Amino acid sequence: MARIPREIIDEIRSRCDIEDVVGSYVSLKRAGSNIKGLCPFHSEKTPSMVVYPSSQSFYCFGCGAGGDVVTFTMKYHNLDYMGAIEYLASRAGISLPQSFEEEDRGVPRKRVYELNLAAARYMRECLFDPQIGGEAMRYLHEERKLSIATIKHFGLGFAPNHPFLMLQHLRGLGFTDDEMRAGYIEAISTKTQKPYSIFRNRVMFPIIDTSGNVIAFGGRVMDDSKPKYLNSSDTPAFKKSRNLFALNFAKGNCAERMILCEGYMDVIALHAAGYPFAVATLGTAITSEQARLMTKYTKQVIITYDSDEAGQKATDRAMKILGEVGMDVRVLSMSGAKDPDEYIKKYGAGQFTKLIDESRRGFYYKMNVILAGHDVNIADEKIRAADEISTVIAEFESGVEREVYTDAAAKNLNIPHDVLKNDVERKRKRRIRSEKSKEAQDARMSARGIGDKVNPDAARYFAANVAEETILGLLLEFPEHRAAVVSGKVELAADDFVTALGRRIFEATMELEGSEGGFDYALMGESFTPDEMGRMQKMMRMRRELSENGLPVLIDSIERLKAEGEKAKAKSSGDRLAAIEARRRELAKKKEENT
Numbered sequence: 001m002a003r004i005p006r007e008i009i010d011e012i013r014s015r016c017d018i019e020d021v022v023g024s025y026v027s028l029k030r031a032g033s034n035i036k037g038l039c040p041f042h043s044e045k046t047p048s049m050v051v052y053p054s055s056q057s058f059y060c061f062g063c064g065a066g067g068d069v070v071t072f073t074m075k076y077h078n079l080d081y082m083g084a085i086e087y088l089a090s091r092a093g094i095s096l097p098q099s100f101e102e103e104d105r106g107v108p109r110k111r112v113y114e115l116n117l118a119a120a121r122y123m124r125e126c127l128f129d130p131q132i133g134g135e136a137m138r139y140l141h142e143e144r145k146l147s148i149a150t151i152k153h154f155g156l157g158f159a160p161n162h163p164f165l166m167l168q169h170l171r172g173l174g175f176t177d178d179e180m181r182a183g184y185i186e187a188i189s190t191k192t193q194k195p196y197s198i199f200r201n202r203v204m205f206p207i208i209d210t211s212g213n214v215i216a217f218g219g220r221v222m223d224d225s226k227p228k229y230l231n232s233s234d235t236p237a238f239k240k241s242r243n244l245f246a247l248n249f250a251k252g253n254c255a256e257r258m259i260l261c262e263g264y265m266d267v268i269a270l271h272a273a274g275y276p277f278a279v280a281t282l283g284t285a286i287t288s289e290q291a292r293l294m295t296k297y298t299k300q301v302i303i304t305y306d307s308d309e310a311g312q313k314a315t316d317r318a319m320k321i322l323g324e325v326g327m328d329v330r331v332l333s334m335s336g337a338k339d340p341d342e343y344i345k346k347y348g349a350g351q352f353t354k355l356i357d358e359s360r361r362g363f364y365y366k367m368n369v370i371l372a373g374h375d376v377n378i379a380d381e382k383i384r385a386a387d388e389i390s391t392v393i394a395e396f397e398s399g400v401e402r403e404v405y406t407d408a409a410a411k412n413l414n415i416p417h418d419v420l421k422n423d424v425e426r427k428r429k430r431r432i433r434s435e436k437s438k439e440a441q442d443a444r445m446s447a448r449g450i451g452d453k454v455n456p457d458a459a460r461y462f463a464a465n466v467a468e469e470t471i472l473g474l475l476l477e478f479p480e481h482r483a484a485v486v487s488g489k490v491e492l493a494a495d496d497f498v499t500a501l502g503r504r505i506f507e508a509t510m511e512l513e514g515s516e517g518g519f520d521y522a523l524m525g526e527s528f529t530p531d532e533m534g535r536m537q538k539m540m541r542m543r544r545e546l547s548e549n550g551l552p553v554l555i556d557s558i559e560r561l562k563a564e565g566e567k568a569k570a571k572s573s574g575d576r577l578a579a580i581e582a583r584r585r586e587l588a589k590k591k592e593e594n595t
């Protein structure tokens with residue numbers, strides 16, 4: 001199973017201490033011999049994620065996420081196992097053997113970077129070639145008013161309106177069709193089975209990561225054809241949800257504030273106008289990963305989405321996601337222009353700086369939107385506005401914030417402060433109550449295995465699953481129990497397991513046990529998802545918390561599992577018989593009806 005040399009994994013684990021790694025994303029506090037922090041995998045206000053330095057593992061008591069440093073990295077950065085290994089290796093300054101990188105990914109990330117760089121250079125040449133890119137240059141320079149310096153600064157290019165000109169050029173540089181397909185430069189036509197260029201007749205925006213690699217492209221049409229924007233899909237070099245356009249330029253200029261725009265053109269216009277701290281998401285709504293990425297570089301984000309209805313909705317969503325990672329969120333309100341690009345062209349950069357300085361904290365922005373939607377001189381409308389605003393205020397955790405906002409809202413609505421405050425606190429209590437009861441319900445459901453996505457068989461075979469979790473916890477945690485299974489001292493085989501997950505964990509555990517070097521939890525990550533790894537952590541933790549973990553417990557659980565397995569078999573054949581019987585009755589009934 002283990003294609004990655006064990007020494008490398010050991011080296012990574014010894015150099016990437018779990019406390020350091022988790023601590024670089026989550027603020028951790030000591031609690032006895034363990035360390036606690038807010039779980040990044042579910043939204044919570046009180047810490048329920050525990051990091052165990054002694055076993056180099058973590059577990060969240062709220063959502064069940066758990067595992068080792070590799071699992072954490074996989075889940076946090078949305079990487080596969082290989083990606084997490086590469087990430088941690090580079091963090092620790094360990095170089096991975098090239099051969100094994102290639103073996104796993106087909107096309108190594110480095111090669112995709114080289115391909116992208118060559119493609120970016122080619123498309124820049126096309127843009128500056130009047131024969132090929134004349135129209136595109138006119139569009140950028142004359143219509144969008146970008147200076148040649150700005151066009152060069154952002155490395156803009158033009159993808160020729162030709163099915164394979166670019167492919168030919170890149171082949172000439174030694175790139176293979178496989179590499180171009182992996183890098184999202186080439187696709188195969190379903191009609192003709194021939195390769196063609198994905199980007200054609202588009203102005204091209206290279207997307208560059210903070211290390212200076214060209215990781216992807218965005219392409220925009222120059223007329224009204226669709227799609228307006230086309231972006232590279234995820235490749236070995238690129239995950240949309242984890243990058244931001246122009247962060248490579250913004251990263252040194254955004255310590256105080258960062259401007260979040262809707263599109264690439266807005267970002268470029270802002271940089272050109274003297275705001276080199278603007279970024280944009282890559283053709284998708286902002287993700288929590290991008291929000292966390294922003295917290296690494298800045299304290300404050302100013303949202304400048306379009307002022308239309310879709311833009312308002314996107315603003316609300318971004319406010320929520322950025323608020324969840326603790327960002328100071330501001331919203332810029334523009335009037336007289338639909339986006340920053342248009343605004344600066346119309347009113348000049350100086351006026352835009354005023355807007356930035358006047359950008360409002362999320363609450364004031366929301367309050368203004370609500371007030372603008374109601375005529376507060378009419379009693380009914382005023383009541384409705386007060387109701388909506390108090391709902392918004394009730395969402396804030398900090399009592400000081402609630403107090404300050406209540407004050408501002410009371411003044412705006414011209415109603416007594418205490419009246420509004422009572423409404424806010426009542427709503428807040430109601431919200432907390434309903435959250436608590438939902439938590440309790442979730443806990444009851446998960447205790448019965450209902451809605452268990454990690455092990456979908458658990459609810460149906462409840463008793464068998466309890467026995468399996470005991471057995472697997474013992475095997476994962478104690479070498480002597482694994483030895484007992486290997487030697488045949490206790491009889492246990494994969495077929496004894498009832499749930500598919502239990503069987504897989506057992507098989508992988510025993511396979512590793514029999515391999516050179518023996519079992520190691522860290523190596524399981526190659527075959528299991530982070531959620532499954534978390535489930536194993538839970539099984540091990542439950543054993544660690546109990547004092548009875550001897551052979552009798554193992555034997556007793558195996559007996560119970562075997563008995564449950566018999567029942568399960570009977571149940572499923574019973575189900576089949578019942579189904580046949582029901583079908584027979586149904587047919588008989590139909591026959592009766594027909595005669």
Ligand SMILES: [Zn+2]
Binds near residue numbers: 040061064065
């Ligand atoms: Zn959690």
